[in-house]
Amino acid sequence: MSEAPLKRTPLHAAHVAAGARMVPFGGWDMPVQYTGILDEHRTVRGAVGLFDVSHMGEFECNGPAALAALQSVTTNDVAALEIGQVQYSVFCYPNGTIVDDLTVYRLAADRYMLTVNASNIDKDYAWVTHHAKAARWRNVSDQTGLIAVQGPKAEALVGRLADQDVTKIGYYRFARGAVAGVATLISRTGYTGEDGFELYAAAADTPRLWTALLDAGRADGVASIGLGARDTLRLEMKYALYGNDIDDTTTPLEAGLGWVVKPAKGDFVGRDALEKIRAEGVRRRLIGIEMVDTAIARHGYPVRRDGREVGIVTSGSYGPSVDKYIAMAYVETALAAVGTALAVEVRGQGKAARVVKTPFHPSRVKRA
Amino acid sequence: MANVPKDLKYTREHEWAKQEGDSVRVGITAYAQEQLGDVVFVELPKVGAKVTATKNFGVVESVKAVSDLFAPISGEVVEINGELSQKPETVNQDPYGRGWMIVVKPSNKGEWDQLLTAQQYEDFLARAAH
Numbered sequence: 001m002s003e004a005p006l007k008r009t010p011l012h013a014a015h016v017a018a019g020a021r022m023v024p025f026g027g028w029d030m031p032v033q034y035t036g037i038l039d040e041h042r043t044v045r046g047a048v049g050l051f052d053v054s055h056m057g058e059f060e061c062n063g064p065a066a067l068a069a070l071q072s073v074t075t076n077d078v079a080a081l082e083i084g085q086v087q088y089s090v091f092c093y094p095n096g097t098i099v100d101d102l103t104v105y106r107l108a109a110d111r112y113m114l115t116v117n118a119s120n121i122d123k124d125y126a127w128v129t130h131h132a133k134a135a136r137w138r139n140v141s142d143q144t145g146l147i148a149v150q151g152p153k154a155e156a157l158v159g160r161l162a163d164q165d166v167t168k169i170g171y172y173r174f175a176r177g178a179v180a181g182v183a184t185l186i187s188r189t190g191y192t193g194e195d196g197f198e199l200y201a202a203a204a205d206t207p208r209l210w211t212a213l214l215d216a217g218r219a220d221g222v223a224s225i226g227l228g229a230r231d232t233l234r235l236e237m238k239y240a241l242y243g244n245d246i247d248d249t250t251t252p253l254e255a256g257l258g259w260v261v262k263p264a265k266g267d268f269v270g271r272d273a274l275e276k277i278r279a280e281g282v283r284r285r286l287i288g289i290e291m292v293d294t295a296i297a298r299h300g301y302p303v304r305r306d307g308r309e310v311g312i313v314t315s316g317s318y319g320p321s322v323d324k325y326i327a328m329a330y331v332e333t334a335l336a337a338v339g340t341a342l343a344v345e346v347r348g349q350g351k352a353a354r355v356v357k358t359p360f361h362p363s364r365v366k367r368a
Numbered sequence: 369m370a371n372v373p374k375d376l377k378y379t380r381e382h383e384w385a386k387q388e389g390d391s392v393r394v395g396i397t398a399y400a401q402e403q404l405g406d407v408v409f410v411e412l413p414k415v416g417a418k419v420t421a422t423k424n425f426g427v428v429e430s431v432k433a434v435s436d437l438f439a440p441i442s443g444e445v446v447e448i449n450g451e452l453s454q455k456p457e458t459v460n461q462d463p464y465g466r467g468w469m470i471v472v473k474p475s476n477k478g479e480w481d482q483l484l485t486a487q488q489y490e491d492f493l494a495r496a497a498h
Binding site: 231294325347 | 405406411427429430431432434457
């Protein structure tokens with residue numbers, strides 16, 4: 001890794017002042033926890049939490065060539081996207097493995113915004129400007145702050161501060177407006193499995209928005225939430241994390257993201273490879289497992305069946321809301337069925353596990 | 369500064385050791401549990417197992433990390449804290465009390481003097497903070 005100094009979000013000073021434990025994450029100095037991961041996890045499931053996700057990258061893609069450009073570089077069908085709608089998607093390499101996962105926002109007829117993973121900003125920007133150069137691209141990551149407000153009380157909290165009725169914003173939809181007087185793109189999206197919003201604002205305005213949300217949410221039991229709980233929350237939903245569960249060695253088909261691969265829309269980078277894999281059938285699948293023996297399966301631990309190595313763990317921890325040790329793992333397709341008995345090799349010892357239905361914890365996102 | 373009881377001895381890996389008659393009770397320090405964050409899993413040896421000073425005798429896992437436990441002293445494990453398998457958070461709540469991990473019957477009493485005193489451990493923590 002490079003020795004470059006860690007980058008800071010517009011909320012860095014607020015995290016330090018709040019006593020957060022700061023850690024390096026994807027080149028950024030980020031809060032991993034404030035009071036404790038379990039406590040923060042439960043705050044999001046039971047009330048509402050604020051996440052600083054300003055480290056994530058935002059690109060604008062504009063002009064008459066924007067749609068064609070995005071169609072050629074993402075796997076999902078951007079033509080299906082209405083103005084005001086958000087779409088989950090993937091950039092693939094020609095061999096079908098994953099450059100990054102992202103969300104695409106249609107801002108206007110010929111204007112889009114893409115949100116990408118923090119650690120991939122430079123790689124992704126080079127990728128899109130090379131493979132989709134007909135559009136006008138702008139990397140606005142440094143000018144853009146992003147706060148996720150997640151939990152059963154998120155709608156009430158954002159609603160109290162917004163200049164509009166946010167209950168009208170459907171899942172994977174967004175509206176422009178003001179929240180606490182700050183110009184904001186209010187997106188009904190998230191990474192926790194709870195109802196909530198992601199609020200995009202100018203970097204300079206982001207601390208004011210953060211403080212207003214904390215103040216207004218006090219009666220709701222609002223708290224700031226670190227990356228530690230963000231990880232356990234997304235794990236309980238089996239949401240993939242780039243670098244852990246998906247990367248340049250995995251395809252969206254085996255990762256359970258086949259629903260965002262739309263070959264019928266026309267050509268895109270990776271299409272031929274993905275069509276071939278789909279026709280032949282995937283050799284392995286990303287599944288959810290629950291430990292039967294008491295042990296925690298961690299990223300990189302081998303998965304075995306009758307002593308034979310049949311897969312690998314990609315994410316694993318204690319799931320605070322399910323109160324079990326849970327994990328995500330790639331296993332051979334024949335062993336991916338719910339109920340299949342497996343063993344995870346933990347420090348040289350086989351620990352019993354089984355394939356379970358996912359998400360591990362029921363999703364409470366607000367679907368239209 | 370983290371709580372460092374005067375009547376205990378310590379390792380540089382943040383275990384504490386307490387003389388109780390012929391036996392030594394072992395756990396991790398307040399500093400250690402605070403650094404780990406929420407403890408969600410503790411793996412201990414079985415009663416009757418032999419442990420060796422400075423060698424790994426078990427594992428403590430927080431949500432984010434796996435950490436080895438190191439024996440302050442060599443000997444036979446005569447008792448383990450079974451409560452930790454159901455309530456690993458006890459390590460966070462009461463690291464010097466109900467969060468203890470094992471009791472060892474020492475095989476080499478000379479090792480006791482190799483351990484850090486409370487003052488030495490406090491100095492060690494202070495240096496680590498810089």
